[in-house]
Amino acid sequence: MVTCVVDLLEPEVGEATVRVLRAAGCEVTVSLGQTCCGQPAWNAGHAAEAAQVARTTLAALEAELADGAEVVVVPSGSCTSMVRVFWPELFDLVDDPDAVERARRVGARTVEVSEFLTDRDLPALTGPATRVAYHHSCHMLRELGLRAEPEGVVDRVDGAERVGWEGDDRCCGFGGLFSVKLPEVSVAMADEKLIALADAGPDVVVGCDASCLAQLRTRSESVGLPVRTRHLAQFLDDALP
């Protein structure tokens, strides 16, 4: 599942994800029937509209799974949470018990990238000596409970040195529409993270949600102290032979 953010704003993350999955020995398919998981409307309190869009993506993923796909891999903790954790709640709320069941079945086969790669072999991953600051995005951490998985995957890259930094699991301030509803607060939240990053001095900030990385990156660029960000899939892709 590409996710609308990756599709429309960061397609290189999608490309890197495909390459990494292939390097892990997978055959990758991408349904052109998917659009979005519906999270923007869900978070805005418009459940009916969210369900309308989610149904389309649900059907697209179902079709892939029926067609021989064994797992749905998502380059986003946030969208994985929507599918696995919130879709059943969403469809229940709009009184669609059939979709609740279908969502549970698809959700059971849907995993975030680092979750998927944790138990899979990859070719030797090597890179130059790189200080990596890992950013724990909120849904990934608190809805999916994934902390060790992405850290472990970063550690598999020879040359990567993860550095601790203050507030690494605090919200970056993106929060979807929050970033433009309360932009001053959103930017202040990013600033506090960027100050902590400056103290830690990493070469790159890695995360599993392109939106969080965009928030930190674009703010850092705006103040003239640009921070280099790489989605985990890109970080791995960079290290592939």
Next chain:
Amino acid sequence: MEGTLRGRTAAAVADTELHGRVTAAVDRFVAKRTEGLAGLEDADGLRRAARAVKADVLARLPDLLEQFADRVLADGGHVCWAPTAADASRYVTDVAAAAGGRVVKSKSMAAEEIGLNDTLAAAGCEVVETDLGEWVIQLAGETPSHIIIPALHRDRHTIKDVLVAEAGADPAELEASPEAITRFARAALRPRFLDADVGVTGANFAVAETGSIVLVTNEGNGRLATSLPRVHVVVLGMERLVADWAQLDLMINLLARSASGQPLSSYTSITTGPRRPGEADGPDELHVVILDNGRSDLLAGEFHEMLGCIRCGACLNVCPVFRQTGGHAYGWVYSGPMGAVLTPLLAEGGGDLSDASTLCGACMDACPVQIPLQDLLLALRRDREKGVGGRAAWAAWATAWSSPRGYRTSTAAGRWGAGLSPLARRWSADRTPLQPVRRPFHTRWKAGDV
């Protein structure tokens, strides 16, 4: 509530001194909470048990309240059932005025909620807050900016300024240190305790089984306010009951540890009834005001779990939004995540407070009674009034994005449409622009480029 949420939060964020004070305080409390919970063998197990206790209490609340009230009456106390804030304020004011009008107050968020101090002052009563932070903000004419640390927005220097300007402190003599300030406050407040006719407190918990009132303070002002004055008035939020002392034990354990990391606060004062014949101390008169003010309306509804809140402040301390804005930006007495949920449920206005959140979930992780704050915030977003423009925009989005072709067509332009441009401008005011790409992933995939 003044101004807009965006206006208030933007102003708060622009105050860099405020940010330093807020983060210093909340980080300290978060560290202490972590330490405090580590002292428990199974903190998460206790939190689950506490959630169950609260569910039990709320399920039987009317019966427990009857039992509690009966015990208070049997002990010689008075009970006032107050459906509204005005009912509660009026009763307290009548009692206070009849008793002589000199009131000392222990910190009570419920009393703040009903605007009690204003009503007392209007009736000619002399009210002095006795919690140090509350006293300082009372002198400064301010409202609390945190439910546990009311003067969070001030540091020792600006606190000294208030004491100099409003309490007769000599600037040359009073050092801006916690010890000196506390000594000054103690000296200033003791005569007020001794002269007071009435002590007004809230209640952290009330035990139905014995009709007892539980006060949790670190300064002992709760103890003094209920021992020295002749009359004790309690403003009790009706949901703050526990059935018995076993339930109290569990909740007390979690309250102090979640709030400040202490196993118990310095003064955990539990009083039952007024002074009985033969007892050495205690007030002559005890009045318990059982405050509804919208709480009973919540009991049967989708937000009933919010009534489980024990006002520990843990959610405020971990909230990434609160640490940037402090409490005043929320516009009412309750702030942070719990305030964002409770305010629209109890008060007029505040309907947009659910927007003061990125739904990061840190609050839910911190709540000692496992209130699903994130879910409640989302439910508030669903339930609130939606403007015609907003509804139309989301309907159009859903129509377009529920078909792959509609999705691809609506995003083909490689730029934000007219509707989204204002939002894009808000982004790029302080961040470099985020632009849709000319060749989305799906185009590349379809072309076989991936």
